[in-house]
Each structure stands twice: as C-alpha cells, then as structure tokens.
Amino acid sequence: MKGEQLQRVRRTKRNQLLLFLIILAVLTIWSAVGTDFTPGALWGGIGDGARFLFVDLMPPNVSEFPGLIQPALDTIYMSFVAMVIGSVIAGLLSIFAAATTSPHPALQIGLRAFSAMFRNIPVIIWTILLVASFGLGKLVGTLSLLIVSIGMLVRCYAESLEEIDMGQIEALRSTGASYWQIITQAVLPQFMPSLVGWSLYNLEINVRASTIVGMVGGGGLGFTIQSGMKLFQYKEVSMAVLLVLCIVLVTEFMTNRIRERII
Amino acid sequence: MTLLQVENLKKVYADGTAALGGIDFKVEAGEFIAVIGPSGAGKSTLLRCLNQMVGPTSGKVIFQGADTINAGNRKLRQIRREMGMIFQGFNLVERVSVLTNVLHGRLGYMSWRGALGLYSKSDIQEATRLLERVGLGEQIHKRADELSGGQQQRVGIARALAQKPKLILADEPIASLDPAASEVVMNSLYTFCKEDGIACLCNLHQVDMAKKYATRIIGIYKGTKVFDGTPEQLTDEMIELIYNQNKGGGADGLSAGEGVNDSSRGLPVQKETVLA
Amino acid sequence: MVNLSKVNIRGAKPNRASKSKNNRSLKMYGVIGGLFFIFSLIQLQLDYSRLLPGILKFGKTALLMFPPDASEWTHVLLAAVESVQVAILGTVLGIILAFFLAFLAADNIAPNRVISWLIRSLASLLRAIPTLIWALIFIVAVGMGPLPGVLAITVGAVGSLIKVFAQSLEEVDEGVIEALRSTGASWLQIVLQGVLPVALSALFAWCVMRFEGDLAESTILGAVGAGGIGYELSHAMRSYQFDQALFVGFVIFMMVFSVELVSNRLKLKMRKRA
Numbered sequence: 144m145k146g147e148q149l150q151r152v153r154r155t156k157r158n159q160l161l162l163f164l165i166i167l168a169v170l171t172i173w174s175a176v177g178t179d180f181t182p183g184a185l186w187g188g189i190g191d192g193a194r195f196l197f198v199d200l201m202p203p204n205v206s207e208f209p210g211l212i213q214p215a216l217d218t219i220y221m222s223f224v225a226m227v228i229g230s231v232i233a234g235l236l237s238i239f240a241a242a243t244t245s246p247h248p249a250l251q252i253g254l255r256a257f258s259a260m261f262r263n264i265p266v267i268i269w270t271i272l273l274v275a276s277f278g279l280g281k282l283v284g285t286l287s288l289l290i291v292s293i294g295m296l297v298r299c300y301a302e303s304l305e306e307i308d309m310g311q312i313e314a315l316r317s318t319g320a321s322y323w324q325i326i327t328q329a330v331l332p333q334f335m336p337s338l339v340g341w342s343l344y345n346l347e348i349n350v351r352a353s354t355i356v357g358m359v360g361g362g363g364l365g366f367t368i369q370s371g372m373k374l375f376q377y378k379e380v381s382m383a384v385l386l387v388l389c390i391v392l393v394t395e396f397m398t399n400r401i402r403e404r405i406i
Numbered sequence: 407m408t409l410l411q412v413e414n415l416k417k418v419y420a421d422g423t424a425a426l427g428g429i430d431f432k433v434e435a436g437e438f439i440a441v442i443g444p445s446g447a448g449k450s451t452l453l454r455c456l457n458q459m460v461g462p463t464s465g466k467v468i469f470q471g472a473d474t475i476n477a478g479n480r481k482l483r484q485i486r487r488e489m490g491m492i493f494q495g496f497n498l499v500e501r502v503s504v505l506t507n508v509l510h511g512r513l514g515y516m517s518w519r520g521a522l523g524l525y526s527k528s529d530i531q532e533a534t535r536l537l538e539r540v541g542l543g544e545q546i547h548k549r550a551d552e553l554s555g556g557q558q559q560r561v562g563i564a565r566a567l568a569q570k571p572k573l574i575l576a577d578e579p580i581a582s583l584d585p586a587a588s589e590v591v592m593n594s595l596y597t598f599c600k601e602d603g604i605a606c607l608c609n610l611h612q613v614d615m616a617k618k619y620a621t622r623i624i625g626i627y628k629g630t631k632v633f634d635g636t637p638e639q640l641t642d643e644m645i646e647l648i649y650n651q652n653k654g655g656g657a658d659g660l661s662a663g664e665g666v667n668d669s670s671r672g673l674p675v676q677k678e679t680v681l682a
Numbered sequence: 683m684v685n686l687s688k689v690n691i692r693g694a695k696p697n698r699a700s701k702s703k704n705n706r707s708l709k710m711y712g713v714i715g716g717l718f719f720i721f722s723l724i725q726l727q728l729d730y731s732r733l734l735p736g737i738l739k740f741g742k743t744a745l746l747m748f749p750p751d752a753s754e755w756t757h758v759l760l761a762a763v764e765s766v767q768v769a770i771l772g773t774v775l776g777i778i779l780a781f782f783l784a785f786l787a788a789d790n791i792a793p794n795r796v797i798s799w800l801i802r803s804l805a806s807l808l809r810a811i812p813t814l815i816w817a818l819i820f821i822v823a824v825g826m827g828p829l830p831g832v833l834a835i836t837v838g839a840v841g842s843l844i845k846v847f848a849q850s851l852e853e854v855d856e857g858v859i860e861a862l863r864s865t866g867a868s869w870l871q872i873v874l875q876g877v878l879p880v881a882l883s884a885l886f887a888w889c890v891m892r893f894e895g896d897l898a899e900s901t902i903l904g905a906v907g908a909g910g911i912g913y914e915l916s917h918a919m920r921s922y923q924f925d926q927a928l929f930v931g932f933v934i935f936m937m938v939f940s941v942e943l944v945s946n947r948l949k950l951k952m953r954k955r956a
C-alpha cells in the first residue's frame with residue numbers, strides 16, 4: 144500500500160518535471176522564432192562580438208586615463224551617497240512596512256506597493272524621466288539611484304524585519320517600553336547586521352547601475368561610454384569599461400571583507 | 407489592599423481555541439505563587455493576560471486598584487513597568503551588552519531618552535548593582551549571547567528587578583535550563599522576591615520545584631483553575647488529578663495540548679503579540 | 683531582481699573574532715562610512731538649487747502623463763512580447779552554458795584547478811560589466827534588433843549563474859562525493875548520481891531568480907536599441923509623448939512585478955520544502 148503510494152508520488156513528480164521541461168522547450172523555441180534567432184546567429188554573434196571586443200576595443204587607450212578619473216570618482220560618490228540616504232529613508236519606511244513592526248496593516252500594504260513601484264520601474268526609466276525635469280548631470284544620477292535603492296531596500300529590510308525574534312520584543316513590551324523605545328532598543332540591534340548586509344549589497348548594485356544611469360544623462364562613466372560609442376572612439380570606451388570593471392570588482396571585494404568582519 | 411485581582415478571566419484565540427475558561431484568583435503582596443498544570447493548560451496565556459501582552463476576551467484584571475484591561479496606552483505602560491516578566495527563552499536582546507539588557511528594565515520610566523538609549527547615571531549604577539547581586543558583576547560588558555543559559559536567565563531576573571516591580575510574572579523560567587542552573591535561577595528568583603517584598607507568579611512544569619519554593623500553588627487544567635492552596639495541601643492525588651484528569655476522558659484529553667498556546671510550544675505570536 | 687540569499691551566503695564565512703569585537707568594528711565602519719558619505723557629498727557638488735524647480739517640473743510632467751494613452755497598445759504589447767522572448771531565450775542559453783561550466787568551476791568536483799580558476803575569473807569579468815554595456819557592444823558588433831539583446835542577457839546570466847551554481851554545488855555534502863568515489867565511480871558518474879540530485883533544487887531556485895532579473899533587464903535593453911519594449915518607452919519620452927510613455931511604463935511595471943510575485947511564491951514554496 145505504502146510502496147504503491149510512494150511510486151505514484153514519484154511518477155507524478157517525474158511527469159511534472161517532464162511537463163515543465165516540455166513547456167520550457169516550447170517557450171524557448173517560440174522565443175527563438177519571435178526574435179529571429181538561430182544557432183547560426185548565435186555563433187555569428189559571438190564571433191562578431193569577440194572580434195569587436197578583441198580587435199576594435201583593444202588595446203584600451205591608456206592616455207585617456209587622467210580624463211576618466213573624475214567620472215570614475217563621480218560614479219563611486221553617486222553610488223555611495225544614494226546608498227546612505229536610501230538606507231536611512233528605507234530604514235524608516237521598512238519599519239512601517241514589515242508585518243512585525245508596522246503600527247497599522249494599511250500602512251504596511253501602502254508602503255509595500257509604493258516601494259514595489261520604485262523597484263520595478265527600471266533605473267534607466269527613472270533617469271529618463273528625471274532628466275526631463277532636472278536636466279542632465281550628477282543630480283539626476285544620484286536621484287535615480289536613490290529611488291531604486293529605496294525600492295530595493297524597503298523590500299529587503301522589511302523581509303529581514305519580519306524574521307526577527309519576537310521574544311526580544313515581547314520582553315521589552317512587558318517592561319512598559321513604548322513603540323519607539325522598542326524599535327530602537329530591541330528591533331534595531333537585531334536588525335543591524337542585515338541592515339548593513341543589504342546596504343552593502345545595494346552599494347554593489349548602485350555601482351553597476353550608475354553606469355547605466357550615466358548612459359542616459361546621469362553623469363559618471365556611463366556617459367563617457369555612451370558618447371564614446373556614438374563617436375566610434377572604441378579605445379576610449381574600452382578604457383572606461385575597464386575602469387567600470389575595476390570599480391565593480393573592488394567594491395565587491397571590499398563589501399565582502401566588511402561583511403565578514405561584522406556579521 | 408489586594409495587589410492583583412483576577413475575575414472570571416476568559417481568553418478565546420482568533421482561531422477559536424479557548425485558552426482560558428473563566429479564572430478567578432487574588433495575589434497579595436509578598437506571595438510566591440507557583441502555577442502548575444500540563445502543557446497547553448493555558449498557564450502561559452494566563453500570565454500574558456495579566457500584563458496585557460495578550461488581550462483577554464472578557465473578565466477583569468485589577469492591579470493595585472487599576473483596571474488593566476481597559477487601561478489606555480500610557481496607563482498600560484505604567485502598569486506593565488510595575489510587573490516584571492521573565493521568559494522561558496530569556497528573551498534578552500542578544501546583540502547588546504548585558505548591562506544594556508538590564509537597563510531595558512528602566513524603559514517604562516523613560517521617554518524619548520529611552521529610545522535613544524540615554525540612561526541616567528543612577529540607572530546605570532543601579533543596573534550594575536543588580537548584576538552584581540545576581541552574581542554577574544564580571545560579565546556586564548559582554549554581549550548577552552555570549553552568556554550561558556543560566557546566566558542569561560539571571561540577566562532576565564535583573565532586568566525584571568530593574569523595573570522595581572511589585573509583581574514578577576515568570577513564565578517557565580527554568581524550562582530551558584539544566585538541573586544545576588535551574589536550581590540557581592529558582593533560588594535567586596525566590597530570594598530576591600523575598601528580600602525586596604515582590605510578589606511572584608511563576609509558571610512551573612516541575613511539581614517538586616513548585617512545592618519547594620511556593621507559598622501557594624494554583625493548578626490549571628484546560629483553562630480552568632482546579633486547585634488553589636498551600637504546598638502541603640497539594641497531595642499526590644491532587645497532582646494526579648491536575649495532570650491526568652484526561653485519563654478517563656480518552657481522546658478528549660489528548661487534544662488538550664493541541665491548539666492552546668503555551669510558551670513551551672513557542673511563543674504565542676498571534677496578532678496580540680505583535681507590537682501594539 | 684533581488685537576490686535573497688546572497689547576503690547570507692556571502693556572509694557565511696566562519697568568523698573567529700569575539701562577538702563584542704564585531705560590535706566594535708561595526709561602529710568603526712559606521713564612522714568611516716559616515717565620513718566618506720560627507721566627503722562624497724562635498725565632492726559631488728550637486729546643484730541643490732535645481733532640486734525644487736526640478737520637483738515642480740517633475741510634477742507638471744507627471745500631470746502630462748494623465749490620462750495614459752493606450753492607443754498604440756498592439757504595438758506596445760508586441761514589443762513587450764519581444765522583451766519576454768529575449769529574456770526567456772537569453773536566460774535559457776545562459777543556464778545551459780553556466781550549467782556545464784559550473785561543474786568545471788566548483789571547488790569540490792572540478793577536475794582541474796587551473797580550469798576552475800579560469801572559469802571563475804571569466805565569470806566575474808562577465809558579471810562585472812553591466813548588461814546594458816554588453817548590449818551596446820553587441821549592437822556595434824551585430825547590429826540593432828533583438829539578437830544583441832539575447833546575447834547581452836546570455837552573457838550576463840552566464841556570469842552570475844556560474845558563480846551561484848558553483849556555490850550550490852560546493853554546498854553538497856563532501857561525504858556523498860567521497861562515498862561514490864570509494865565505489866570506484868567515474869567523475870561523470872559522481873556528478874550525475876551524487877552531486878546533481880542533491881543540488882538540483884537549489885540550482886532551480888537560482889534559475890528562477892535569474893529569470894526575474896533578466897526580464898527586468900530585457901525591458902530596458904530597447905532604450906539603447908537592442909529590441910523590446912524599452913525602445914517604445916525611450917521613443918515616447920524623447921518625443922515628449924508622456925501619456926504614451928506612462929502606458930508603456932505601466933506595462934513594464936506589470937511585467938516585472940508579476941514575475942516578482944511568481945518568484946516570491948516559488949521562493950516561499952522552496953523554503954517550506956527545505
């Protein structure tokens with residue numbers, strides 16, 4: 144009886160997997176047809192891409208380096224400023240957005256929807272939108288990064304806040320502590336490691352995103368890359384890309400180190 | 407004046423489980439009362455209804471002449487700060503120092519300063535003194551999660567004492583501890599309550615501990631009070647009755663432990679326990 | 683879009699320092715971070731006088747967006763479908779490539795250390811360059827249209843999936859591998875019989891998360907000319923047809939948001955099973 148059941152479960156599981164794979168294959172083929180994609184095109188594309196990468200882009204024009212320092216620094220500054228301000232704002236909002244700490248369920252749902260909007264409209268769209276009213280430059284770049292940082296961090300913070308130990312909160316509540324006392328004295332200490340962890344992760348994302356933001360007018364290295372592409376100055380482009388690469392890798396390395404030290 | 411008066415206290419949880427079915431008792435100043443009963447009997451809910459961590463469905467809880475159930479936010483904080491609470495899982499804020507954890511006992515007396523963690527000098531001195539009193543004078547700057555279970559529970563006691571309470575509610579204070587640590591913790595709890603003239607209502611699983619320390623024992627079964635008397639009156643037959651009433655009832659008794667929220671099954675994290 | 687377990691996984695290295703010391707270094711990094719924040723703000727020299735007029739103008743632009751203009755909806759939806767197709771194709775190709783490379787990169791089963799190191803470095807290179815830049819590169823190389831989009835997504839997905847796949851493979855219990863090795867199983871047998879079944883559900887979870895990210899990416903690739911709905915949006919914005927832009931923006935939001943919902947549901951399910 145039991146063995147039979149087990150076998151039936153196994154069979155349905157296998158069938159489910161098979162069905163899933165078939166659907167996936169159909170979807171993939173549908174996508175390939177829709178995008179005029181063929182294995183040949185893939186092969187050719189990779190070939191062309193590689194040729195462009197290694198012939199047109201190489202070697203990077205190192206003499207451009209001094210001129211790229213300022214945009215590179217701007218990229219870092221924008222990412223960092225957006226991360227810090229975003230963390231502070233998202234920190235406050237997430238307290239109201241997490242089921243465990245929210246004073247009212249309506250506030251919770253409202254803030255979640257609000258942050259979902261910030262998060263799910265891609266950063267490049269925010270930049271295009273903001274450029275129309277704020278003009279080109281670093282202000283727009285910082286603001287766009289700030290908006291998506293808040294969107295992402297509210298969600299991540301709130302999820303962490305929902306996993307905190309309610310016992311510690313209960314204990315402080317029983318001493319007669321008020322709402323804000325509980326938030327700062329019981330919630331914050333527990334929340335600190337994930338707050339820092341998510342913020343560092345957000346910094347990494349900002350550094351990547353800031354290049355994208357730059358392409359549509361937000362300043363920094365992205366702008367250099369975009370204009371270089373348009374002017375066919377590929378050797379300068381590759382120098383800028385190389386810098387992006389360095390900044391991203393260094394940021395990742397440093398955030399990992401900090402994370403290990405404090406969590 | 408009677409310190410605490412409980413009348414016809416009932417609690418039905420949102421999912422329909424009746425945890426308390428109308429409980430009456432009084433606590434006088436200086437009493438050390440052990441509350442015993444099988445898991446799921448409603449001991450933990452009872453304690454949490456007294457300081458409104460869980461809102462009772464009906465009944466009366468009068469603490470020092472004040473109606474707890476209908477108290478406003480401010481009044482409730484005043485009531486809570488005079489009732490210390492000790493938990494089975496210690497519930498210390500793990501990532502901050504032992505000293506800060508004791509200082510948390512002062513929050514009910516503070517305003518925004520408490521939110522910023524700006525404790526007064528006298529509070530810090532008092533907290534240090536309390537930690538020395540529970541025998542942890544050496545550990546005050548350690549992080550709370552670096553201590554052993556027994557030590558953590560003693561910090562929990564110091565936190566409750568820092569509130570300068572009239573009554574301490576102890577919810578299974580030794581259920582997560584080994585026998586040696588249990589003895590130390592029960593001993594300190596009893597001694598300090600006696601020395602400071604604090605009444606104590608202590609949920610216990612161990613009947614021997616209850617008999618050893620309590621001045622009075624209350625037996626709870628399925629949300630109703632089935633025994634209330636001195637340790638001497640708690641005969642073996644009585645114990646049998648409190649814990650094994652279900653023997654005749656068969657399957658009915660087996661379900662007693664389910665659904666009803668008891669701290670030994672994890673905290674009752676219903677809507678009520680969420681910040682209010 | 684957001685990778686939930688990343689922080690935990692990355693922070694999971696054993697840590698020898700005492701806990702109070704951790705608290706101290708947290709404070710130290712806090713102070714350094716605060717100082718660097720002030721320094722950055724000064725260095726950025728943001729023009730704050732543009733902030734208020736900008737917000738007002740933004741409000742006016744926002745008003746111009748209403749009511750959203752859905753008259754071009756067939757066009758927009760077709761572009762949306764193309765974005766989805768680009769995302770699916772790019773993710774599937776990325777998964778296939780990363781799947782094979784990850785086995786050569788995971789420390790515990792990699793047949794050759796040098797190859798493993800090479801693949802890992804390659805992956806972090808691919809990952810570090812944003813997808814949009816890859817799209818720009820491929821546009822120059824193969825021309826406009828969905829193909830550079832697919833290639834860019836594939837490259838980005840390979841980069842990130844190799845890393846997380848290898849991580850999941852490395853989490854497989856060493857004992858399982860040892861036991862199979864002791865029976866005289868070949869490398870392929872160990873991988874297929876011992877490692878793969880254990881790690882499969884984790885790999886699947888990563889794939890879902892990757893698709894979530896890739897769909898978000900694919901919606902914006904059009905802004906630089908790589909096909910899909912992003913083009914419709916940047917076109918509408920640049921020609922000041924804000925009401926059309928809002929409709930396109932709404933469609934993009936729905937696409938990304940619905941995938942987030944589905945993947946949240948899946949994540950919950952996985953967590954329950956774990």
